[in-house]
Each structure stands twice: as structure tokens, then as C-alpha cells.
Amino acid sequence: MKTGIPRGPVRTLTIASFVTTVGSGLYLAGSMLFFTRVVGLSVAAVSTGLAVSTFVGLLSGLPLGAVADRVGPRGLYVATQGIQAVAMFLFPTTHSFAGFLTLVTVAAIGQRGAQAVSGALIARISEPGQRTRVRGYLRAVTNLGLGIGAAAAGLALQLDSTAGYTLLILANGLSFLAAAGLLLLIPSVEPVPRPPGARSMEAMRDRPYLALSLLCGVIAFQYDVVSLVLPLWLVSHTAAPRWWLSALLVVNTAVVVLFQVRATRGVRGPLAAATALRGAGFLSLAGCTVLAFAAGVSAPVAATLLLIGVLLLTSGELGLAAGAFEISFGLAPEHAQGQYQGTFNLADGLVRAASPVVLTALCLQWGRPGWVVLGVVLALCGLATRPLTRWALRTRTFPVPETSVPVG
Template sequence: MTTEAIRGPVRFLTTASFVTTVGSGLYLAGSMLFFTRVVGGALVARISEPGERTRIRGHLRAVTKLGMGIGAAAAGVALQLDSAAGYTLLILANGLSFLAAAGPLLKIPSVAPVPRPPGARRWEAMRDRPYLALSLLCGVIGFQYDVVSLVLPLRLVSHTAAPRWWLSALLVVNTAVVVLFQARATRWVRGPLAASTALRGAGFLSLPGCTTLAFAAGVSAPVPTALLLVGVLLLSWGELGLAAGAFEISYVLAPEHSQGQYQGAFNLADGVVRAASPVVLTALCLQGGKLGWMVLGAALALCGLATRPLTHWALRTRTFSAPEEALPVG
């Protein structure tokens, strides 16, 4: 057997092992993220009053976005330095951050599960069609998250005359909007109908936001910088309503004894839809041109419009009393 004949299988096995290892790591990371969302949502439901849950989730999301912004800035510094020491320090700091975050969690007291009432069905969340339909719609409207984080960088670099450094500024703007206003946005979302209104607004803002980003291509500077900024602001403002509405819907339409199960169903349905986001957004926004952007915005607006009748359907099918609409908090 020749040396080259041996190298072929060795290279193949090495490459296949590397791909499998990386894929397993990504799968594990995705599973941990899903688990964290489900458990975190259920924990908030268990240790807080019903009227406070969406507000608490809003604060948590603002802090999470701030942490992501700090992490992105640190990664940018490491990339700029482009040294083995810098990358190693970044990885070690990331690992230590997980340990630091785990510390406060140890102080959370154990909570007993809410007893299931007689006659309650098993897997009731997966049988709740209006709840699952709303979860799926939230996932579709959530494509706007990926417009900013996934498609916008490619759009700016390959289709506009805006300077590349403007991308960092736009991401800072998006982060700042969420950090400063996400908790405040939850004050106006008190009850299922208010939540559907917030979701509808998020869908509607997607249309002018995507349209503005569409027309940032093919024009000379400095026009695209202004259009990109306006588009990001519109989508960021819609993001506030989407998060607040989704939090409220996921809680108020779920029975108290099944909050964990319903949080799992909501995140599962949302995640299944969001998994298609990169493919859909690439086809519409990067290959479909301006028309693709406007089709995306119109589709998200229609999904937002559909949340109100679905919410009424969900309210008609509740076997418990959903919270009434309330005045804004704070």
C-alpha cells in the first residue's frame, strides 16, 4: 500500500472527526441554550407574582444584551490584536464568566412544583393549538432579530457603499436600544390583548424597517449610512415589542401548574421556526434583492396582524381565567 493511499483515509477520518466534534459542540451549545431558556422562564414563573413576570424577563433580556455587547467588544479587541495570547485570554475569561454567573444561582432557593389539578391532561401544552400557533408566529416575527445580527453585516459589506466600521456602530445602536428600553417596554404589556398589540406593532415595524434597509443598496454615500441607521432603529424598536409581547403571551395563556411545560412548548415552537431563519433570510434578502426585503417585511407584518385573532381564539379555549388587562406598571 502506498503512502498516498494511507494519507487519503487518514485525512478523511481527521476531517470527519473534526466536523463531528464541532457539530456535537454546536448541538450541545444549542441544547444548553434551549434548556436555559425553558428552565429560566419556568423559574421566573415560580418565584414571582404573575403580574411581574414579563417585567422581570425584560430586565433579564436587557442585562443579557448588555453582556453580549461586552463580549462582542472583547472579541473585537482579540481579533484586532490577532495573537495566540489574546485568543487564549478571551477563552479563559469566557470560561470564568460562566463560573461567576453560576455563583448567584446557588443562592436561589429550591421551589416545590405546583400540584397538577385532578383531570389535567398530560402533555397539555402540546395539545394547545392556539398557544402553539402563537408560539410559531412569534418565531416567524423573530426573524427580525436575525436581520440585524445575521443579514445586516453581509448586506452592508457586499451591497452598500457604507463604510465597514458603520456596522459596529449599528450593532451598538441595537444593543443600546434594547438595554435602555426593553424593561420600560414591558410596562405597557399587561395582559394577553396588550401582548398581541405589542406583537402586532413589532410585525408592522418590520415592513418599513426592511424596506429602508432594501433601499440602502445602490446609492452613493452618505445616503446608505443614514438609511441603514433608520432601518436598524425601526427593527430595534420592533424587537422591544416582540420580546415583551412574547414573554407575556407565554405566561398569561399557560395554567399555573404547567408553566414549565408551556415554556418548553413555546421555546420549542419558536426555535423550530427560527432554525429556518438563515435559509429564508439568505434567499430573500441576499438573493432576492429589494423585492425580497419588502416581501420579508410584508410577511412579518401579516404575522403580526394575525396575533390578535389567535389571541382571542386562545382566550376562548382557556379552562382557567387569564389575567385581565391592567394599567402600565411603574
């Protein structure tokens, strides 16, 4: 079968990512039931452990990215897969909150570290003008893999047994081992030498880069609109049938899988990325407004408006991902790509940690006006990315190619 994925290390990395995301789909579908019914924890205990581990994992991305810049990313990326595999294999052996918290934190460190280190690896195995496209491939296969894994988990969920839930966790562990083996096929790459005078943790001192990372995190609230708020909005505020939610989620996943790579075309350079982010903000405004008016109308009208709203938000999601990828790579010096990827993920993640509270308050408690306010905020953040990008370009001490390529 012919694919658009380049041959060589990039294709190997893409296949490895697909394998792990299938495993992650299995894990996400059954983990809460595993931890409550097999490990024996309460829902509150699991939620607390996941919140703590997520925060620790966020903090780990920056130092691990910096280590990848010093020692080379391939070996460290393999190690992050091994760390996650070990955590998965040990989960069935623990039946205490302390053990659960330890293992879920280890897994989160491996996951967040892998995000930063994989960014450094992408920067080394692909040309500067192709990195965003490579990230587009990875995002497409990630969504596909998660969907396949979640669907495959249906059998274990239907059986509702200790063995079935345990098998989902162990299968996720095997996926990380398989990915580690595939990653070993990628030739090791040497770190880029640091130029004289380069400061440690320079990414954290890069104010325009940090500002753009934070803004991208706010615009990324739209990801959680579809996954978190839309189900509750559909069920409690609209007359649309509940089964329609599954159709909307399938549409969202299918659009990302089919069009994410195409959305990266033309996004070459930070200014083009800012244009894509601006478009994502306006599409988010349109999508939120349409979803707001799905309440208080008949079921057919509500279903139609929900579909249009999801399509608008998903289109914005494509532009957001492409723009954020290009910003994160294009404004980072070559010798510190891992550190900068870790910083971008940290800032983005800290902002998005507030999204459940913010989205619930705006969209579910305030209702229709809250949806419009959310859309306006996302649009304003999109507008702000261009002047911030120009500021960032003025402060670069290294050449940034193709900074003026427009995006239609």
C-alpha cells in the first residue's frame, strides 16, 4: 500500500507511534474500571492520583527534553517507552493507593517526557521545512490508533471481568515494548553542539516563545470542547438523540485522520503558523456559536447544528495543530529543540489543566452566552498570535527560514 509517509526513520517513527496509540486506546477505554474494580480504589482516589501524576508529568517534559539535547534523542525516547511499559506491567500487582500513585506517576513522566523527546527526534530526522508535516502524520495516526484501540477494548468491557480489564493494561504495556523495538531501528543521532555562550534552560527565558505557548494552550481548549463538554451539552441541553454523540465523535476523529496532514501544507514558517492559528480562533468562535444555538430547538435542528459546530471546531483543530507544530519547531534553536519542545508542552499543558473547570462554568453553567464568550476568547487569542510571532522573530539570534510564506 502506498502512503504519503516518507520512507526511512520518519516512517518507522510513525509506525511506532501508531502501535503505542492503539495500546493507549485500549488503556483509556478500560483504565478507570481497572483501577476501581481490579486494583480496588475509589473513584475519588483514582481521580486524585491522576491529577497528581499529570502535574508531575508536565514538569518532567522540560528536563527530559534538555537531556535529549545533550545526549541525543533516540536512546532517551526508547527509554521513555520502556518506562511506560514497566508501569503497565506492574499495575496488576498493586492494590494500594501508594502503589497506584507511584506507578501512574512513573507512567506520566514517561508519557510527557516522550512528547518532548519525540519533538527533538523529529527535528533531527527530518528537514526544517518538513517537521510540521511529520507531526501532522503522527497526529493523524494517533487519532486513528486511539479509535482502533478504544473500539477493540469493547470486548473486554462487555465481558466485565478482572481478566479482561487486566488484559487491556498488559496489552498497552506490550505496545510500548513493541514501539521501543521499532525505535531501535532508527539510527542514533548525535546532539547538536551548543554554541558558545548558550545559556542553560534558555527556553524558559524566551518570553515571546512562552507567550505563544500559553496562547496555543488557551486556543487548545477547543480540543476539550468536543471530548469533555459536548457530551454533557448534547445530553442535558439539547433535544438531539444520545446516539448522535457517537456519530459526532466519529466525524471528529475521521476529519483529523483524513485531513491533518493536508492542513500542514503551506504552513511554513512562524508567520504562516500565526495565520493558521488566527484562522483556528475564528473557526472556534463560529463553532462555539453554532453549538450554543443547538439548545432549545427541535431534535433534527439540534442534530444538524451540533454536526455543523463539530465540523467547524474540528477544522479549527486542524489549523491549531499545524500552527502550534510550526511555532514550536520554527522558533527553537537547533541545539535546544528538546528543551523548547518540553517548554512548549509545559506551558500548553498548564493552561489546558484549567479547561475542565473553565469550560464547565462557561458552557454548562452559564449556557448559551458562555459558549459565545468562549468563542470570542479563542478568536482573540488567535488574533494575538501574529504580533507575538513578529516579536519572537525580532528576538531570534539564529536564522528562521521562510518566515513570510502566507497561508490561504
